[in-house]
Amino acid sequence: MSSTPSAIADSLAPDRPAPVRAGTASGPLGLGLDAGGTQTRWALARPDGTLVARGEVGGFSALLLDTSAGRVVLAQTLQSLAAAVLSQAAPGALRGLQAGITGLGEPDGPAGRQLRALLAQQLGLAPTQIQCDSDIAQAWHALFRPGEGYLVYAGTGAIAAFIDEAGTLHRAGGRGPLLGDEGGGQWIAREALALVWRREDDSPGAWTDSRSRGICSTSSAAPTGRRRAPSCTAATAPRDAARSAGWRWPSRAPPRTTTPTRSPCCTARAASSPGCRWRWCAGWARARSAPPDASWTCIPRSKPACATRCRKTCPSPSINPTPPWPPRGGPPSRHEKRHEQRRKSLMKTKLLTLAAAALLAACATPTALQIDRTHVSENQDSRAQFLIIHYTVIDFEKSMKVLTTGGKVSAHYLVQETPSKVYQLVDENRRAWHGGVSYWGGATNLNSASIGIEIVNPGFTETPMGRVYAPYPQAQIDDVIKLVKEIVARHGIRSDRILGHNDIAPGRKQDPGPEFPWKQLADAGLIAWPDAAQVQIKQAIYQVAPVPDAVWFQKRLAQIGYQTPQTGILDTATREVISTFQMKYRPANFTGDMDAETAALLEVVTTPGGMLMKKPLPADNQPRSAY
Structure with missing residues (x-):
């Protein structure tokens, strides 16, 4: 390991400016980052350790780089992080970042280089100003000097760590059983399946109720405060696999009071009389895999009205967790006993096979194109180059319906008027349909390079004196300004590209109209204003x-x-x-x-x-x- 958490602070200038209020923190500042799977904490501090600001955003880990969906989540989280941090630090005040990131192996490996490039892009730093390491290494450095001691961390998987005098990290455990993986996903699945097997041995057929009553309500395997959903999923995985394979799960055999459907001779009264009993047909008992069209048979012991056989279609015997006999009318026959033994053996074999398949499926990864992402270009920026402000002309309910259903128009955000509230309707990384035919400074088709904000406002009313435009509530404008600040910080949008819809389509559009207070955006430092x-x-x-x-x-x-x-x-x-x-x-x-x-x-x-x-x-x- 080439650096310690103090490396960034040591590189800062030694001057110590007087403390300033949040939002204008100037001077050399260092940013510390603790990124976990569920939460990311950050703190801004001066070289002498004085805390300037701190906060929290959503969680992320280096493992998100492995999938396309994960990379989208990572980009969104880093955008939120940059917006929060840059809203506290003055321009140019941030001089370096020390980040501890869950799931990061080698800091100088492919994942480490990608994360440094992404953080540099969002925070306006050079990659050389950023130090990334695993959260375990960060925790170790906070306690020891190289070669001094051992750190044992107990969480979702236990980890032991040691850093020698040469700076090399030695670790055991974590995502595997070297030290222990108690609390991890594999451990929860194994414990859940073991509980399923134990319950099935004690009460055959009980495992079919695991979705609603079994594992979810009785398992104590998961640690306190952790979700138990993985246990429920693991417990029902064999059952779901069986269903997907086309196996049916029949209920118990029909009770003796059930009225057969083929003949009137086997009435409920006759079926419950001592002269008539139920049993499986011999054809079903002989079947080992897929049975023929087997049936129930009503066998009369005397010769009253039941002179003919009454048949009722049998359920499929592929898996039958609950035995249908012995029937009340008499003891099971020899072939019934033989079939019961075969059924139990078949049940155990298939249950074990399905459980093993569920474990393998949980660990398997689909075959996909292997892409080398070790090289990240510095020649890039955000897709969003413009921010366009609109008004809706209609009320909030109609606006929400038009922007979210089949109206072929949308925006990334909708700002309600009273009470003021901001709704995100389209992800910022996707294209919303808000600009239409548009032009600005040689750029056309601005939908592909912009983020749109729709503000709920009735627009104008035609009167004998001409058009009268509706004003905007101040609370609504305050929220719009906050939203614009966050978007600009996330995407690095220039001040001359914060525009109205009428700017990019003059004559065709009038929104956001003359009542929109552009001067307030200038006072907030978002756009320039004529001297x-x-x-x-x-x-x-x-x-x-x-x-x-x-x-x-x-x-x-x-x-x-x-x-x-x-x-x-x-x-x-x-x-x-x-x-x-x-x-x-x-x-x-x-x-x-x-x-x-x-x-x-x-x-x-x-x-x-x-x-x-x-x-x-x-x-x-x-x-x-x-x-």
Whole structure:
């Protein structure tokens, strides 16, 4: 082992800035990470050990790298982790990470390199600033120096660990029986099946009730506080396997009061009389594998009304856990006794075979294409390059129905108005259908590269005085700002790519409308905003000088990113783009006219140094490939 948990802290600058509030923690910070299968804990600290912030996100382990579904879960968890951490640390404050990760073998092996690359991508660090190790090695380092002592960990599988003076980790146990695997999945399955066999020996047929009453309610094998579902699954696995193989599980033989179906002679009264008894037909008793069309036979001892035989179809004898005899009408015959012996032998053989098959199936892995994932490219970023904000025009119930059922429209998130609540409808790694025909800065088909947020809002109402747009509740806007911050942190979206639906489809769409408070997003540090002093100076100039012509407006709007016709005239399409620009930066008047204030705003927005931002987003200062 080449480093210890203090390696990152030692590399930090020695200065100790004064403590700051959460969300603005600056100076050199180190991040500690304890990743387990059910929970991941993190902590930000200064080089002197002062704790700045801490928190928890969902669990992950190195084993998630083995499957495609696991890698999706891992990506989502790391995105949540990055959002939580970066919301506490100031830009550039994070200098290193020391991570203890469950299931990680060699820190410099393929899994370790992949995890370092993924963590570096999400946290904005270089892979060399990240140290990954197993959680057991981390715990050992917290207690000993190399060569000093032994650590025994008892959890889901017991593990003993020792690190020698050369830094080599020696371990026993864990996922195997070297030291003990009590509490692990295999151990639970073995104990459950052993209990099944013991119960079956004591009470033949009792194991068929294990799903509802047996293992689930009586097993004490699982440790306190752990789930017992694996025991139930293991106990019913042989039964499920038998069903999938086409074997039937018949109930007991019909009681003597059952009325046969083939002949009226064997009535309930006759079947229960001393003159008539039930027995298996001889053909069934001779069968060893698949029997012929066997039947029950009513044998009259005297000759009353039962002069003919009455037949009732037998259940399949492939497996019959409960014996149907001796019948009350008399002792079993010789062939019945012989068949009972064969049945018990067959039952035990098949039960053991199925139990062994269930254990093997639990350990088996399907044959799949072997892919080498040891090499991770540094030339990548998130699929999500844009964030698009919409309003729904309809109420919450209708919005939820349209966005989740067959309306061919969806969004990643829906924000309810009253009470404000955020719903995730589409995974961020998948494409939602929210943008339609769209364009921004040369990029088209923005559904494939964006995350969409739908805000429940009625939009506008047509009145004699014109359109009247509905306001947004402040609580709803607060939740939208929090959500935008998290998404931007997860995906590294640039501030100039946080847009409204009308920005990417001017004229065709008006949402989120002039009532959406873009200035509050600027105050929250999410987007840039025109410098009011520069706007005032430019406006004074344009009030006495001629306002620029349509060619100037069209070029400046296209420079921002709008899809603008370059016709040189103030046509309808150009007016719609100007109106969209005004909705964002001058929502009180969005007529689409080329006036002095609009010209001043447009010049400031397109001039270097004209836009002010509270603090640049991390992605604003990073080189990114063209979309």
